[in-house]
Amino acid sequence: MRLIEELKKAVIKGHANVDAAYPPDMKGQPGVIDLVNKALEENVELKTILNKGLIGGMNIVGEKFSSGEYFVPEMMISAKAMKGGLNLLEPLLVKEPSQKLGTVIMGTVKGDMHDIGKNLVGMMLEGGGFEVIDLGVDVLPEKFVKVASKHPDALIGMSALLTTTMENMRETIELIRENSLDNKIIVGGAPITEKFANEINADGYSNNAGIVVDMAKNLLKIDNK
């Protein structure tokens, strides 16, 4: 459908609405919000707008980032434009069965205030169709446990930037398991290695935010289509 293709393109280019100055070559053209409104007026199915237009566009953005064509700011701009469209759909989506692929609980571990990496991963996951519960920075192990116990099927993502705080990932994972929670857990951050991730019994590790959506889908056994 042409309208959905236009919507997808607006997401890919990060063009939020007709008045948005970014990108300069789309100024004056309808943006994500305009196109979602139009699609709603034309009674296009909600899941088509969401999955083929918004998420479909963000999937391409993710591919462009992975291939080096896009930088993070471009992903952020696209994600923000996509969110503008999503805000229009959300009141309507609550009346339908959940369209989210799954839930991810994220946080930077105890003692660590760094959040650039965590935020990037969160943004990728949201753009990929996941609901993200962001616990913020300096998150105590008990907090991870408390939230995970309310979301037993959620994936947990932990981040650390310091060699002196990465050990708190181990402590957090141990506490999660001691509380008999079997959520899948992924870890990342500058000092983290695959070896360390294995050693602390994490289920997944990546040093590349670009592949995190696929990793989450695999771990939560979500059909990749």
Place this chain on the structure above:
Amino acid sequence: MEMQTQLLSGNFELSIKNVNNKIVGDEAMQNKYNLENLVISKPEELIFGTAPHPVECGHGLVIGGGQVYPEINFTLPSMTIEEKTWKEVRKQYTTIIEEVCQRAVTLESSGIVVEFELLPPMTINPEWGAEITQILRNTLDDFYEKEGLRSALRVTPVDVRDSERPPRMRSGKFWEKTYQSFEKCAEAGADMLSIESTGGKEVHDEALVHGDLAGLIFALGSLGVRDMGFLWSNIVEISARHDVIPAGDTACGFANTAMVLAEKKMIPRVLAAVDRVASVARTLQGHLEGALGPTKDCAYEGPYIKALTGVPISMEGRTSACAHLSTIGNVAGACCDMWSNESVQNVRLLSANAPVVSLEQLIYDCRLYNTAIAEGKNYSNNYRRLLIESDIHRDPQAYVLDPEVVIKISQKLINCDTPLAMTFKAVKETINIIEKAYQDKELELNKGDVRWLGLLKNQLGNIPKDESSLLERIQSSPLGDKFLPQEYGI
């Protein structure tokens, strides 16, 4: 120490008229700069080993006085720092400093600078940081007395004010701990005090990943400058009381974050290059307040600071591969006065522990620098040319460190009235100079970087230039709730 006293008593002639009149920090945002001229105005005089205002420190080391000295920095292996591990922490630092000094003696180094960067728990518990400072001090003194090893100790508390969001910069527990940490480390035997300060980082981080130039300029040119004024007036005051040197700061939390993100291909390199030069007014503010150098090793904006103020600079490059990737490993050393490894964990390598290996590499690099200096101007110029030429055509971040470019841009910066105006000018000139270098085929850029040069230019034309309008714009954007204006004197 004698030189230190002289400098603080006003004989230190920065070519900035108002340096002794406290036109700094919050006031600097309203008052006019009165920069007369560059201290180093010819690219060929921006050279390694010599600074117009050398700094004497420690056991007779003169930084910037005609020699390049190694600056070794080290940290713990992965371990937690708490009461129950404290004995092991002490042991780690004791071993490191003894091994490092021994290697310096074995290689007949003419002197070393040791940097101790405190880890967060050591700043939160200021007596812990002081205890390690004392261990390092004692060992350096022993090696001076027994082996004649000349040395100096730079101590760098962590800016733990960054431990909460939004951060409180001028009040609260974390500011008090930071202040106490400086005080106690000075008492415990530091020769120089430094910090990697973070004022404005809470806005800068967010602006960086959004490629938001207005946010970057505001974070560096307004919040950063204001905080530098506040923080460094305190550090200078503590230093004067303890007769230690207020050395310098770095835009590490800002422009080095950009550099690392660029190397991970998360942001364009041109954005990281622009951010680097945009950080100059912020780092300069510490020197207007009384910091004497050497600047921090990770302050890659150092060459600009050296040109503007004449203070000696510490730099890191290929020898900091143990800490992070960079594409500026050679050019970074073109005008350094100390040569550093950034930081290395105390882990065992085949030959020795990593800090010892790092020091050995630094010592050999410094031998080369100092031999070139000893052989005369032709040799040192040629060596410097190789350092520059081997990097600058490959990456805009390297290009903006070419002394020719540093002087060209710095000449434009001295004509600015305020730090914010200087930050705007730095952005504009850097974009223009990179664009021209690309057009002239002096500099390689990939497609994404070329696209972003255009986007940055486009953004720059639409940012209000006065601080209050810029503040208004930032406060009405998602960046508005990231910082507390009163913590910056706004």
